[in-house]
Amino acid sequence: MRWVKIFTFGVSDVLRPEVLLYVIFGTYLGLIAGILPGLTASFTIVILLPFLAHLNPVVGIGMLMGVVEGGFTGGGFTATLLNIPGTPSAAATALDGYPMAKNGRAGEAIGMVIFASVIGGLLSRFVLVWAAPQLGKVTMGFGAPEIFAFTVLGITLVAAFSEQSLLKGIIMGILGLMFATVGVDPVSGLPRLTGGLYQLEAGVLLIPAMVGMFAIPQIVEAAMDLAKGDKLELIELKGGRIFPSLRSMWQQKANLLWGSAIGTVVGAIPGASGPVASFLSYDLARRRSKYPEKFGTGIVDGISSTESANNAVAGGALIPLLTLGIPGDTVTAVLLGALVVMGFSPGPLFMTEHADMVSAIFATLLLANIASLIVCFTTVRVLLKIIKVPPAILMPLLTVLTVIGSYSMRNLMFDVYAMLFFGIVGLLGRRFNFPVVPLLLGTILGPILEVKARVALMTSREGALIFVNHPVSLAFLILSLIILFSPALKLGLARIRVQKSA
């Protein structure tokens, strides 16, 4: 029972006052980010990252896990009370949450959002704690050729399953790899593509790059929307009970279990996103229901199924991140960057090389889940007042924080300009359907890909054939090729079918 050992070790490691405080603080920040339209958990993580980089890694990770947990839960609040999903995956929650709130059952709806989120989160965390060490055992034996091939597969998978086109996803992945080639060559130690600038010798700094890619486009797009003068209409959360009754909780058991299972599985597929899980779960709940016609009119089943799936995605997405170094969604892509900034190298060997960190992640996730339950039910009414803070005040303040965060890494204005550069790249990407996650992944995984390829070639007697002669590496490369040519394969198959039917 290795997973039990890992988990109990983690619990003993994180049960310290400072970790608990940071987890609770992170949960609050995540909730606020989820509640405020325009902010997301990934946005909050990139803003916090420069300040967390100086903390003890367990404390920093604890806070990040709190942000993730709170961010997913808070997204459901705005979906219910404003009909604006705080996170993309909370969009399905609005289908029944908003009509419920409009019918004067806002408290009940919010209560189910919290409860279903916590159940979904808890169940997916247990799957993560059990599954990750099993997968870790498999990846432990990977050498340089396997890691190289797997990195190629990872970038291909994330690019392919991005919301936009495969071609544009791959282009962004390649651009990310190009950014990763800037700086001192990892093998020879000679500067490469630095243009004589000493600031570039350390390569592209992840923090300014991440802040730029994720925060700046969001701020600029918020500026675009705000300048239009759109107003938000909030349904007030009046007095009365929020915590769902035991009967109501028991009635939702099937929706909660199915939602958690769907969320965990979808989350574990790299590139598949939260909205997919919550809409799938919503659809299944409607099909299984005795009263499918009531879905969309404001029933609790619509919330329990979507919110449990939505929060379970976070746990599922951590499985490929921790065992293989491939993020399952945008939040885990940002978490991957955070782990690298904190001095870790996620990948197939992460489970063995940083077992203590993995234990801490498991334990803090569970802690964040419990913290979220307590924080939400005790302070939800106060927290919801934050929606009234005008974004016109919030966005400029966040811009200043991004500047301080990027500057404080090396005390260089150069990093602030680098942030702006990546911000413009990210903004153009968003507006022209070029997904940003493969860009980030290429930037993070580029050095690993290059070093492993070169190490494999240096130690190989058969040259480049080493990647083909190792069966695991060959399998990963073939899989990458299949994914790359999947649109052409699909087209070919469709033509054959048409010819056969004719």
Next chain:
Amino acid sequence: MRTNVFLGLAIAAIALVYGQLIRGIAGTGYIQAMGADSLPKVLFVVLLFLGLLLAVYSAFGRHGHETVAGFSRSELARVLVALVLIVGYFILMPKVGFDLATLAFLICFQYVLQMRKILMLVTVAVAATMIFHIVFINFLLVPLPLGLLRNM
């Protein structure tokens, strides 16, 4: 359709610029091993190919039907105003210092974002600048540029 053709060509142009930049990187001199120039060369070729593929595919194939948000004229104007403000803030900061630049930036950006309650706008800007100064410069000791206030 035209947008994606243009984007594909822009990607190809970026690849060509990258190709020019990597010409100076010293390689290993023999083909069996990977040198510092190997990965950049592969990336250059792949990106050039993908850029041209996107352009051609968009002109004649499925990508031509993809809806691209892009920027409308009014959106572009708003984006440019936001970007000009942010860039202006960055340029101003080393010269006049973090505090003055932040104060000016907060006032201007809030106004651009339709905040018309002038008293609130100024109060938020002043209070936030003071809090940022106390937390980051005095408490966390981040050496943010002091500019004109250096000798005060």
